[in-house]
Amino acid sequence: MIAANEHRRVVITGLGAVTAFGRGAMQTWRAIVDGRSGVTARHPFENSANPLQVAGYVDIACLEGFGNEKYLGRAAQFGLAAGLDAYVDAGLTPGTPHAQKIGVCLGASTFPVIEDRLDRLGSLLDGSRWNAQCYAQLCRERPWLLTQSDAASISSLLSDRLGFEGPSLTVQAACTSATQAIGHAFHSLRAGQATVMLAGGTDSMLSMMCVTGFALLGSLAQRWSSPAQASRPFDRTRDGFVLAEGATVLVLEELHHALARDARIYAELLGYGSSCDAYRLTDMQPEGRGAALCMQAALRDAQVLPEEVGYINAHGTATPLNDRIETHAIRQVFGSHADHGLAVSSTKSQLGHLLCAAGAVELMVTALALHDKILPPTLNLENPDPECNLDYIPGLARPAAVNVAISNSFGFGGQNGSLVLRRWPQPAEASSAAVSIPPLAVTRRVCITGIGVHSPLGFDLSSHVLRWREGHSGTESPATPEMQALGIPHAGRVPGFEPHNRIANRMLRKILTPAAGFAVAAAGEALHRSGLQPAEIEKLSLFVGSLGLDQDLNTFGEALRQSLEPALPGLEPNPSEPSASASAPERFSYSRFHKHGMSLIDPLFLLKSLPNAGLCGAAIEHGMQGANLNIMNGSTSGLIAVSAAADSIFRGDTPVALAGGYDSLVQLETVLAHLIDGRLRTGKEGGNGSGYLPSEGAAFFFLEEEAHAHARGAHIFAEIAASAVTHSPSGTPPEQGAVAALERAARASAAAEPPTEYPSCTAPNAVFGDGLNLAGHDALEAEVLRRIGCRLRGIPLHSTVSRLGFAGAATGLFSLLHAALTIDGQLSFAGMANPEQPPEKLLVWTSDRGRNHVAIALRRSPDTAATEAAPCEP
Amino acid sequence: MTALPASFSTPFAHSVPDVEQRVLLVVARSLDRDPATIDLNSRLFVDLDAESLDMLDIAYSLERTFCIRMPRVNLLQRASDLFSEQAILKDGIVTETGMDLMRRSMPEIPENWIKPGMRVYDFRLLITVESLARVVHRCLEAVARLCCSQCGGAAVPNSEFSMAMICADCGHTIELPSGEHLLVDDLRRVGEEMHLPIVGEPA
Numbered sequence A: 001m002i003a004a005n006e007h008r009r010v011v012i013t014g015l016g017a018v019t020a021f022g023r024g025a026m027q028t029w030r031a032i033v034d035g036r037s038g039v040t041a042r043h044p045f046e047n048s049a050n051p052l053q054v055a056g057y058v059d060i061a062c063l064e065g066f067g068n069e070k071y072l073g074r075a076a077q078f079g080l081a082a083g084l085d086a087y088v089d090a091g092l093t094p095g096t097p098h099a100q101k102i103g104v105c106l107g108a109s110t111f112p113v114i115e116d117r118l119d120r121l122g123s124l125l126d127g128s129r130w131n132a133q134c135y136a137q138l139c140r141e142r143p144w145l146l147t148q149s150d151a152a153s154i155s156s157l158l159s160d161r162l163g164f165e166g167p168s169l170t171v172q173a174a175c176t177s178a179t180q181a182i183g184h185a186f187h188s189l190r191a192g193q194a195t196v197m198l199a200g201g202t203d204s205m206l207s208m209m210c211v212t213g214f215a216l217l218g219s220l221a222q223r224w225s226s227p228a229q230a231s232r233p234f235d236r237t238r239d240g241f242v243l244a245e246g247a248t249v250l251v252l253e254e255l256h257h258a259l260a261r262d263a264r265i266y267a268e269l270l271g272y273g274s275s276c277d278a279y280r281l282t283d284m285q286p287e288g289r290g291a292a293l294c295m296q297a298a299l300r301d302a303q304v305l306p307e308e309v310g311y312i313n314a315h316g317t318a319t320p321l322n323d324r325i326e327t328h329a330i331r332q333v334f335g336s337h338a339d340h341g342l343a344v345s346s347t348k349s350q351l352g353h354l355l356c357a358a359g360a361v362e363l364m365v366t367a368l369a370l371h372d373k374i375l376p377p378t379l380n381l382e383n384p385d386p387e388c389n390l391d392y393i394p395g396l397a398r399p400a401a402v403n404v405a406i407s408n409s410f411g412f413g414g415q416n417g418s419l420v421l422r423r424w425p426q427p428a429e430a431s432s433a434a435v436s437i438p439p440l441a442v443t444r445r446v447c448i449t450g451i452g453v454h455s456p457l458g459f460d461l462s463s464h465v466l467r468w469r470e471g472h473s474g475t476e477s478p479a480t481p482e483m484q485a486l487g488i489p490h491a492g493r494v495p496g497f498e499p500h501n502r503i504a505n506r507m508l509r510k511i512l513t514p515a516a517g518f519a520v521a522a523a524g525e526a527l528h529r530s531g532l533q534p535a536e537i538e539k540l541s542l543f544v545g546s547l548g549l550d551q552d553l554n555t556f557g558e559a560l561r562q563s564l565e566p567a568l569p570g571l572e573p574n575p576s577e578p579s580a581s582a583s584a585p586e587r588f589s590y591s592r593f594h595k596h597g598m599s600l601i602d603p604l605f606l607l608k609s610l611p612n613a614g615l616c617g618a619a620i621e622h623g624m625q626g627a628n629l630n631i632m633n634g635s636t637s638g639l640i641a642v643s644a645a646a647d648s649i650f651r652g653d654t655p656v657a658l659a660g661g662y663d664s665l666v667q668l669e670t671v672l673a674h675l676i677d678g679r680l681r682t683g684k685e686g687g688n689g690s691g692y693l694p695s696e697g698a699a700f701f702f703l704e705e706e707a708h709a710h711a712r713g714a715h716i717f718a719e720i721a722a723s724a725v726t727h728s729p730s731g732t733p734p735e736q737g738a739v740a741a742l743e744r745a746a747r748a749s750a751a752a753e754p755p756t757e758y759p760s761c762t763a764p765n766a767v768f769g770d771g772l773n774l775a776g777h778d779a780l781e782a783e784v785l786r787r788i789g790c791r792l793r794g795i796p797l798h799s800t801v802s803r804l805g806f807a808g809a810a811t812g813l814f815s816l817l818h819a820a821l822t823i824d825g826q827l828s829f830a831g832m833a834n835p836e837q838p839p840e841k842l843l844v845w846t847s848d849r850g851r852n853h854v855a856i857a858l859r860r861s862p863d864t865a866a867t868e869a870a871p872c873e874p
Numbered sequence B: 001m002t003a004l005p006a007s008f009s010t011p012f013a014h015s016v017p018d019v020e021q022r023v024l025l026v027v028a029r030s031l032d033r034d035p036a037t038i039d040l041n042s043r044l045f046v047d048l049d050a051e052s053l054d055m056l057d058i059a060y061s062l063e064r065t066f067c068i069r070m071p072r073v074n075l076l077q078r079a080s081d082l083f084s085e086q087a088i089l090k091d092g093i094v095t096e097t098g099m100d101l102m103r104r105s106m107p108e109i110p111e112n113w114i115k116p117g118m119r120v121y122d123f124r125l126l127i128t129v130e131s132l133a134r135v136v137h138r139c140l141e142a143v144a145r146l147c148c149s150q151c152g153g154a155a156v157p158n159s160e161f162s163m164a165m166i167c168a169d170c171g172h173t174i175e176l177p178s179g180e181h182l183l184v185d186d187l188r189r190v191g192e193e194m195h196l197p198i199v200g201e202p203a
């Protein structure tokens, strides 16, 4: 048995993959060992008017028999297939008990597939702007246009299919997404929060605008003579990466759980490290600082010496910069060992770059390399580069029994991640004593010592609080013209945000969307208010819950307009959609797009829409190079990020962390998603159940181990006593998962209480929840409160939504902010027992359409607590 | 950063100083600097702290401003495609021939900036505001020489489409010359001057 305070060991017991080589982990692995290339040349979108494009295409036919998933996006289909296959491969079956201890954590990207809208383009564009009403009409006819952009739904779908009630998470860290997802899942298994996690990534960015975006950035390989030779990592003639699509999901399992059911073990997952370059959005730090930092962090986490590592599955994208700098970073970390017994190869030479799924397929390859004792090659390494001078296993796979291996991922924006694997079973000579399990230290206490906010009420904490106290509403700004055309008169806009006054870094001012700008500025305020020394800021961990989609479709308006040509008579767009032919006098022409349209698109648009731009921007602006995680889970993202940050302090990974998030509901695509779901309030009057107004903002919290805060005399706003994240699979009542989250947070917070200082009562003084003014969600919320006993005891529900609007991921954070300030005595709420007496305990929670739930229990820190304990029940 | 308005109707009828001034304004705007603090000899990556992303943004803004297509490739990479890698680079270091080729191709750069030991990626460190102005001017000259492939009529700006010209006589669309082709043409010319044999064509 494992003692409660011991770290668990984690092994890989199941694999599922969908790649250019087909469906099935072994299908991909055999092709890798055989040294084949999955890169082919095709006319994109089966349209020969397009120039040939090389990529690692998945033949969707390999998913046949998978069910009727017609309206799922490609990435969702890949991810679902890989996840289900991995689960079966692990010998687990749906209905496996302890569903609340099983979760999903996937890296995924989100980008509207413009192709699906092109048949109506003539009527969708007013000049070079999207016509909101026509677009709304199209989205009502094809609701899947909007759900396809909801990347967070992929992990949720997988959890649904398998009935999991543990966290169902989506991570977005550009090309490091899957590695971060696996790393996060691994840490939660090791801490005992779950027994099984399905972790990995899925991606398909081969649609027109995505390919255009990468091409405009100059990232793609161009100087190729045949498709199989286009991806040339570490070769002197390399000039960019080859895009690919696909998915890989790994079943990560707590060791004893796996042994008890006699599961096949592919490898042991030993360690994970992450870092931020905190340098530039696309250029890697020239010395490879971030890359070296994350490899070192992973080795430390794994308690492994550099000399023990025999193989590195490199990020190896084949961009001139990455391969040179990664080589340099490997030399820094491994010293002379880099030339003696350390082999390195790039799976991207065979598969291309799977972007958000790359880290997962590459970890799978690394695990199988250890398991089968054969190291995969680097293809196309024919012209040695004097600056890439490691043993890259050129051309052919190499038999070798390696004990420890690393898989690297480095992403756009500067988020890096490394995972450390060890062969299973261990060779006989390695004694069990060599496997040291770092103990979990005594329970730590986590508190909030800094807060920053950008809300419709103001640019900083003081103005937000002042205007809140004065009773202002944040939802009286005029909505965008598009929203007004849709009948939404007002919105909660952050008023007059001016990057020049808020952001020092020139490039960030140029690149960041307003929403990501709020995040950078609010993170800066929380950091500033914490009073932390610069030396500690450099190592600071950063946890962000981001919006899912930040793309202004008008960016492409002019380019798409110029790509229209008169419809050919007799060639109607789509007979099954009669309205299209009537209203579409012009048709989109791919050849016009390639000839004229592309040159009208902002070459930086893809970077501008990165959902991890807020995290990377904050890291760059404030110089934070520590561990990091970007959660992209819809409106629960923000509180999940705070929960993950608190967990990392509880575990002892770090004494301090910055956590928060941002969101904006004002982009047309996002507005429509809420409008068509019947959630947005239209018209002037907002009666009962009429929904909410869209809003935006960011809030960040400086979290700190209590002892650390005391040592430097920091002001403590409130203590985070516990948190919980759950998922309600479809078919179970949503309140079940929500109640579980709240109860778990409440109970854990009670269990963590020193018995003498607090009355032993779990009931909070109030709950800070959603209050969305939607019949269904309000009923769910009421039922949850009734089930945890609040309604019986008259415990009030507090919500900011009626005055701040609904700001997605930021709304949960606004709740946390208000709860923390209430405990600190700076705010009060209606229904407070005694306005002079700040409450002892508050619960903060949010739920994303009944799918995902997160709850955080706050309490007054003993230092700020009143001498006499407040009664636990009014 | 939005492009400057393409407000003039005859994009190619501009003097060198006029082009230089407009290029300087585009660079200043893209790099968020006071134009008064920049001059033609300012090196983008060295003196103005430009990043590679800025170059994409600047090239895009220049294209929209002047109605041209800028080259986006590394001169040395194209040169090694044309004249063989060995002629231009040895162990990743630019050869004497490569340096000579750079001096001839970038006459605006002081000769002593091009030093032994340079690598392919050091090339960008040389780029000045004047380098960009020279390329823009080169593109504008090529635009000025355009005429209709159907009737030989004069090319005039296309009111419906900003990134192509139109025949004044027959209304046929006239594509803008590709900046990459211009760059390769110039490389061929310089190669001829230097008696460099052409061994391959750029991909």
Ligand SMILES: [Zn+2]
Pocket (backbone or CB within 6 Å): B148, B149, B150, B151, B152, B153, B167, B168, B169, B170, B171, B172
């Ligand atoms: Zn003509």
